[in-house]
Amino acid sequence: MADRRQVLRFGAVAAAAPALTGAASAPAWAADRGPSRTRPLVVGHRGASGYRPEHTLASYELAARLGADYMEPDLVATKDGVLVCRHEPEIGGTTDVAARPEFAGRKRTVSLDGVSVTGWFTHDFTLAELKTLRATERIPAVRQRNTLYDGRFEVPTFQEVLDLRKRLSKELDREVGVFPETKHPTYFRRLGLELEKPLVRVLRRNGLDRRGAKVFIQSFEAVNLRALADEHRVEVPLVFLTGAAGSPFEDPRSYADYLTPAGLKELSQYVDGLGPEKGQIIPRKADGALGSPTRLVADAHGAGLTVIPYTFRAENSFLPAELRVGTDPAAYGKAIDEQVTFLRTGIDGLFTDNPDIGALARTLL
Template identity: 85%
Template sequence: MAAPALAGPGEKAAQTGAAQTATTPAGNGRKAALLIVGHRGASGYRPEHTLASYELAARMGADYMEPDLVITKDGVLVCRHEPEIGGTTDVASRPEFADRKRTVVLDGVSVTGWWTHDFTLPELKTLRATERIPAIRQQNTLYDGRFEVPTFQEVLDLRKRLSKELDRELGVFPETKHPTYFKNLGLALEGPLVRTLRRNGLDRRGAKVFVQSFEATNLRELADRYRIQVPLVFLTGASGGPFNDPRSYADYLTPAGLRELNDYVSGLGPEKGQIIPRKADGTLGTPTSLVRDAHRAGLKVIPYTFRAENSFLPAELRVGADPSAYGKAIDEQVTFLRTGIDGLFTDNPDVGVLARTLV
């Protein structure tokens, strides 16, 4: 599947930040350009951020695998949703690590648990992954204790192997998690990320790689200091703003803010409610102007996160009263794809691949 035409920061500099009017391809061309990103792998079917989850996403047809990156005490990038691993591994049941439990201030919030930066990689490799939301995804608990916490390098090795086996180039869409927090610990994520990409020949124009972050300053540093060549994607929330940043996400998403982002960012990853908000009764409302505004600023739009269970769906697309049961997830994704977005993050890549054919 061809990647959308997103420019890396080097090309952004050559464009001197000029806003470019994007056009949406029609018909089969548009379908081919839509990206299906396996959110933390195929995390609707396997515990997230495991090699099993990433592999299943690829076999279901995802164009990209999405690993969240945190770091160990000895400076190795590993794939976890958060640096706190009490809810995604069996560490709480390991008496040898009971004394590692502690409270830290993570982006201004006190959080108690076990932290990747308190473990060396060999120690972390003794742990096993568990389902993060077992109340909703009980079927995933079948795999608790089966899989290791993978390194970023292991994900890239898997990508290379599966690309050959499936005869199509798979992409990788890493996210830097809490980069300011880790930098303040002396464990900055930027250098290890760029070095890993370059060691694998992936920091180059045309590589099927995007790097994403909720922190604009992190992306600016990757562009300006590290001269990263792959496209950068700014993730946004429906409220608040990046940590330790005086600007809100809403400010970044004004027409002027989007034009400024175009200097170093090639795409947006908004929370899906920023594309189609929900009304007071939980049903889908009227689409906002964000897709149009972003395209006018020369930015692609790939929202998150699409899931199949009723608890994550708008009210009119739920089926039955069981929050864990599947609702009309295909309908939701088709509805969003028809707004002109350029792809989506989904825990159920097979649903995304099917929805893409129906646009």
């Protein structure tokens, strides 16, 4: 396992043996994002969710057409064990289920990673039932234009995303990658709906669990990633997502502890990259403006890990104070400037709701 991780890990190929950089065994993303750090990756966060309701085939397709290297589906399970794409298992805020009288009785309260959540949950629906629902915009007050598409699109399965990836790769004459995230894996495992096995099974059925495949797997739970590396022995790179505070569910270690030099070295034994909250790269000052970069990028690169922070958005409400334009929180600010600023820290890519902005920003370095 350690040898395989050494081959897969970003930067380790070229750093340890430069002749391997162009070898067939090098991962496909190494060509996009080699140790020279000349071409940061653009990951379409939930697709192009700045322009279409998130986690729909329309959102994913638009992301690729706007220049995203990877489409990012968040994966949850249905009652019958099918992986579908929703940001959370609770779907009251992203589908029209609340307006469906036939499902009124499915509304309930659960403890989701220790937090009481009331709504409708994917694991209470079969895939056939979910397919009768239609997606809606999650933050309509900020993205009113996206509400034009409410009721137009289904909840897609992960397999449907992979089918879309294959079609778009042919149409665009470039390989479009996928960057799936396992959402709340411990929660689903306790329901008897493990996410890891079906994820690996779908990837292998599509010939995508192999070195060179344009796939990353990500999770906020280190235990989940270690299982994928050690038990399932996946061949694609793994990315550990981190929050600015707190810790993974039922993990005694905090995210801050994982991001110390010693923690990063340990992580590098079974993961290949980090997906930190962007404030962990450049924190904001008390007045909401950008502060000075931390050492996280340098420390992570020193451990051989990629760094791909989240989430970059165009609206004022998400931007640092000095890059907002006007007072309307839903209006666009200087999002290009923000992304260029972060890219100059040496990050290896970024998650963005607006892939066209990311694709432009990386040309301005």
